[in-house]
Amino acid sequence: MSREDDRQASAERPSDPTLLTDGGTSELATVAELAKRRGFFFQTAESYGGVGGLVTYGPQGSALKRNIEDRWRDRFVTRAGNMELSAPDVMPEPVFEASGHLDGFDDMIVECPECETAHRADHLVEDSSEHEDAEALGIEQIGELIGELEIACPDCGTALAGESVDEFNLMFGTDIGPGSSQPGYLRPETAQGIFTEFPRLKEYARGKLPFGVAQIGDAYRNEIAPRRGLIRVRAFTQAELEQFIDPEEDEPAIEAVADVELPLYTAPAQADEGGQETYTVRKAVEEGVIESAWIAYYLGLARDWYEAIGIDMDRFRYRQHKAGERAHYAADCWDAETELDGEWVEVTGFAYRSDYDLTNHAAATGDGFTVFKQYDEPKTVERPGVDPDMSTLGPEFGGDASAVADALASLAASEPDAFTGDTVTVEIGGDSATVATDVANFAVETVTETGEHITPHVVEPSFGIGRLFYSVLVHSYETDEVDGEERTYLSVPAELAPTFACVVPLVSNEPALVEQAEQIRDQLRDAGLEVAYDESGAIGRRYRRQDEIGTPVCVTVDHESIEEEPTSVTVRDRDTTAQARVPVTELRDCLLALRAGTSFSDLLDRDAVTPV
RNA sequence: GUGCCGUUGGUCCAGUGGUAGGACAUUAGCUUCCCAAGCUAAUAGCCCGGGUUCGAUUCCCGGACGGCACACCA
Structure with a gap:
């Protein structure tokens, strides 16, 4: 099947996600194919057969990812007046004992041979015996007890005796230093790297609440079943903000976001099979739909941020966790979700962690987490x-x-x-x-x-950068028709685009055009822009290459450029393919304006700029 | 972890018990005064291990990886 057929097949598919599972024509598969071909992301170490759940960001991808991280830093660190730190990926075992991750990561599972349902083996033993902490007994003993107690599958009643009890451990373990005297783990969330340093961080905050500490870094979970490209992987980048507050006194600056409209999918609506409803931040707090004003504040702040990085707001919602769904530390929790291929994917968790973490680290260390x-x-x-x-x-x-x-x-x-x-x-x-x-x-x-x-409470917005990255790609993937030919382009915001501009000589067999184009390329790079240069193939082909990786503008040097005074070039807009003629002396300013968010149509209003 | 299906140039696919072919892409040259044009040439591939066989990319077994379902998911 040609690529064109492929796209048509995709366009004709019904939106039912269950029909999009053949891996060849779904939205995710289309974008993943582009991502692989154009260097956004691909599987790690494919030469060695690949590794499940590990991906590498390619040349375009690492630039886009970095730009998303920079936008996040701008919004949640710089402009919010918060601190940032960078902690190691490996931490000693006691940290995760205190945080509760070691317990939570070490589940014993037994599977029913008849209905294939997996059950927590230790819970089954606790339910049928006097044991209160069966988890402490170990796998072999639990297996024996299941036989002795004649435990049956709670779902279908089939006897579970003799079924193997498996341990699910989602923590990546290692040894710190030689020997095994100091076990360590790759962090399953970046947050612990902040909590463990709280005694020092509070000094930097001069002991005054509220203050926020952010971190962008990688976290690791040895997932049982990595899935769907970037969506569930074993190593992923998180951008987390830990907002430390005095729960009695501190209030968020809610007025700044009071009128932001939030698409909320509440827990009651989920229970009643209701839909999502739009609330302003103010109304959601007043009516108690969102319990914590701090959570509401961050939902408001983040909503506009998602839009700015190119998330389609028609494919976005905030979903409240149902009671049984919350993490071991979370008192109230909302997820930001984006829709990909008809399924909702969590891209951020907004959790009210109360004083859970600081209290536990204080108890474990005796240090001053207050x-x-x-x-x-x-x-x-x-x-x-x-x-x-x-x-x-x-x-x-x-x-x-x-x-x-x-x-x-x-x-x-x-x-x-x-x-x-x-x-x-x-x-x-x-x-x-x-x-x-x-x-x-x-x-x-x-x-x-x-x-x-007092032990501060913690409000935590935790962003999954990889999932956001994927969402931006999928939501910005567009096709249209130019002169009867189908065209693919990524409409990523100019600010985020991995390559901002491509300089091209109209034809490559005229040294004067090539020379001028190379000069302009170098000037723009000196201005700090990510600039590509391409003289290979027909002009239309070169434009399409850039469209496909989301380059916002192409700068073309033609004969008019070098024959007339002042020297000028054309600037082509990715989304509309419209062009404008710009004097070379104005080019740098024009492009920097576009990079900063000026629209192409606004650019046309400038005196020096002439539409083509 | 279980089950089903799959793995062939960079990408997407065809095919065969005697080591493979296309499309697109890429590179070089020609051409080209604005949107994937054309011509010529080039680069490049059977996931890994074992078995059967004179011979395995093809058949069998195992593994890795991928897709989906179930389960799990801080």
Whole structure:
């Protein structure tokens, strides 16, 4: 089948995604083919047979990806006044014990031989026995218990005895340094690289909330079944922002985005098979559709950003997580989704992570994952305490003396009334210890407190750069007809285009045109633009090559260019194929304006520019 | 991880128990005064391993990779 037939077949296909699964004619397959051929992305190490779920961004792709990342940085770091950091991809095991990822990544699965449903093996054992933490038992024991307890498939009732129990571990493990004494893991999300550095980061923020810390970097998940090009891969780039807030006081600058219209697909609508509805940010917060004003704020900020990078807003929505769907850390969660090939793909998760991560890292390390919040007015409080006479406790209790002292201290804090009698009794381990009250030295002190340590809450927008990249490609893929010939072009925003301009001599067998074109190419590169040069083949073919990779303009040097004064060139617009004549002296400014977002039709209004 | 299907130049495909052909693309030359034109030539391929066979790209087995379904998905 020729490529043209291929496209027609694609155009005639019904939109039912189940009919688009033959891999040859779907929207994703068409774009993936272009991506491979034109150097956007392709499978890694194909010479070695390829690796599932690993992709390499080619020359065009890495430029487009970098531009998306730059746009993200501009919006969510620079203009939002946030910090950025760059943490290593490998972190030691205890980090992921604290974050909860190690537990969550280590599922035991048993599959029903009859209905092929997979079940959490440890949960089955817990449901049918006294075991409360079956996960700790290990695979072999769980397998035996399934037989002994005669556990059956909850769905169809088939006995599961003898079925193999498999472990699903989505973390990439490694060793840090020689030997296996320090296990490490590739990070499954970039966020932990921010949370672990919180004690230092809060210093840079001078201890004041709110502040945001962002990171763009790679994360790794050893997916069971990588799928669909860039959509589910084992190594992927995330752009994450961790917004640290005081949940009691900090409010987002919601007025700045209050009128942004959000296409919301709420959890109740999903349950009732309802559709999506449009809310302004203001209305969504007022009506409680979005619980957290911070989440709403970021949904608003991000909506306009998605549009600016070329996501088709008719193929975009915000979907609320249903109750059972949320991650182990997430209190409320919305996903940004784009529609690709009739399916909705998560491109960003907006999660209210509360104080989950900081609390856990604090517990694991004992380090300061809190900020000190000063009261408006210092508070005077009465604090009951003890100052035990250790010279009495020591001889009496020996090695338990300090434990007795600690117990007295906590008793003083919780039950000051216990110290009203002549003696006071505390529990140490299983034993009780009785101490004379005056030995405990109980007293109520009056202290002045100027503030308290609070653990910030975290609002996290987490963007999947690869999926956004793919969405931009798919949503910008266009075909039209020029002089009876079908044309393919990528209508990516000029700001993002991997190659901004291509300079071409109209014909290549005239040295004067070629020479002039090469000069112009060099001048434009000196101006900081990504400029290609092409003198191979007919002029139309060269235009089409650039159209296909989304180059916004082609600059053509023709005879008129060099014969007339002032020297001029034509500038051709990718989306319309319209052309304008521009003096060479104005070219740089014109192109920089286009790069910055000026439309081609606005360019035509300039005095120096003449439509062709 | 299970099941079904698949893997042939850069891309998309055809084909064969005696190592392959097309289209498009690419490169060079000619041509070319604005949209994939034409002419000439060139470059370039049977996913990997094992088995059967005189001989395997082709048949069989296994693997890798891909697509889809089920399952999983922070």
